[in-house]
Amino acid sequence: MRLPRTAHTVRPWRIHEIADDFHIEDVWALPTPGGPDDFAHLVRQMHDGDGAHTHSPLSRALFAVRWKLGEIFGWDDIRAGRAGVPTLRDRLPEDLRDSCPATDLKAVPFTSIYQTHDEWAAEIVNRTVHAVMHLGWVSDRKGGYHARMAVLVKPNGVRGALYMAAIKPFRYLGVYPALLRSIGRQWDADVARRAAT
Secondary structure (H helix, E strand, O other): OEEEOOHHHHHOOOHHOOOOOOEEEEEEEEEOOEEEOOOOHHHHHHHHOHHHHHHHHHHHHHHHHHHHHHHHOOOOOOOOOOOOOOOOHOOOOOOHHOOOOOEEOOOOOOEEEOOOOOEHHHEEEHHHHHHHEEEEEEEOOOOEEEEEEEEEEEEOHHHHHHHHHHHHHHHHHHHHHHHHHHHHHHHHHHHHHHHHH
């Protein structure tokens, strides 16, 4: 379920001090019901997941087109921390610098920035945008917890702003619905696996 931006801004997340020059593009409640100590399972799922785009024909097609356009126009030939492109890891305060390794996610070209007991962020940098996927673990005030995902962006110039505007309807029609369904399915499978052991 899509949430207002204030659902992210009112929380005391550490990302506010690290990416204060990024725009909050979207905030979503994720279908990940759990307990107070389950956040680490979600972070591991994000690292090891097979990618939401593999579950929906529309989403698969959108990702295929996006990666092909990136190849043709050279959008994806730079990465954070490489070739002089700054990474948000360089902005981390001392207490977050060793919170997690700068590992790449398996299914999507994001790299972890930091992790706390209730927060995790990963970034992607290319010639169109510098973006952050932020997950936070929040109480539902009834004894349960679930994740919220915020997408923060900083377009790279006019080209990046035009790119973000052009892909907006595709994100809402294909990418986000498939992503949320995939996260929920993977979460349910992980919960069942943990319960069986």
